Amino acid sequence: MSPASVAPAVLEFRERLKERYLRFFRDMGVDLKTGDYPACRPADRKFAGYPYIGSMYGQKGHLKLLVVGLDIGADGLLPGSFESFEQRRRAIERKPVEQHNPHIAGTYFTALKYTGPKYEWETFEDDPRTCQRILxxxxxxxxxxxxPTNPLSRIALTNFYKWVTKGKKTMSGADNRIHFNRELEIKLFQDEVHILKPDVVVFQSTMFESAFKEILGPCAVAYSYVLKHPSIWGHRQPKVIVRPVAQHPPA
Structure with missing residues (x-):
């Protein structure tokens, strides 16, 4: 699938988000080309990349699901660059689903659960295998x-923490779960939600449990859920990774 075959609404989402991110870069002093953030000390962080928007996000017949992860984990690009919308889409949507790591494999089944149709989810609801093993x-x-179509194409995915350590190659560790200007970064996240207009927001970590309603703040979201992160060992089956530990409105 080429960028030209991405739904027009998705291209519009990209343009509006890019405009908002560029304003954030200027406010923070982030290099518009490389993503480098020299104001941090030590100056070893950069903007990780734009959010993922599936090519069918917002298509009629499916709920708009925004998945919120913690951080991107590893710096997967060459020095002097950050991940574009299209690079991000290709890395997730165009990758054969059987090659995905536990995080994205779990996100695949989260999409089945929260975007419908119901029968797609019911096929795997009680499967004892891990999400990655099923794929x-x-x-x-x-x-x-x-x-028949990749459910990941129906969702958007952003990270709550926007930074990555330059050159970091491993996905583990919490060193990039940091805000350098919490007020500006929370406002950026809230504006992402406003622009994407999701029907459902899913937070992928129990770290969000006590604050997810405050984080969403004024955003008009009908349903929001906090789930366990799909890569947690021992909790990787479809039924387990979609089970809310907190939600709004309450069940």
Whole structure:
């Protein structure tokens, strides 16, 4: 799929988000080309990349789901650059689903649960395998239970923490879960929500449990849920990773 085949609404989302991010870069003093943030000490952080927007996000017939992760983890690009909208989309949507890590594999089944149709989710609701194992075993065979279109194409995914340590190659660690200007960064996140207009927001970590309603603040979101992160060992089955530990409105 080329950028030209991405739904027009998605291109509009990209343009509005890019405009908002560029304003954030100017306010923070982030290099508009490289993403470097020289004001931090030590000066080893950069903006990680634009959010992911699936090519079918906002399509009629599916709820708009915004998934909120913690941080991007690793710096996957060459020095002097950060991930564009299209690079991000290709890295998630165009990648064979059986090759995804536990995080994105779990996000795949979160999309099944929260964007519909219901029968897609019910096929795997009680499957005892991990989300990643299901995709590894079923996708290469073209299993009839998997939906014909990638459910990841129907969602948007952003990270609450926007920074990455330059050159970081491992996904583990919490060193990038930091705000350098909490007020500006929270406002950026809230504006992302305003622009994307999701029907449902899912936070992927129990770290959000006590603050997710405050974080969303004035955003008009019908439903929001806090889930366990899908990469947590021992909690990677479909039914487990979509089970809310907190939600609004309450059940």
């Amino acid at each position: 590894k075993e079923e996708a290469p065979q073209g299993a009839p239970g998997l939906p």
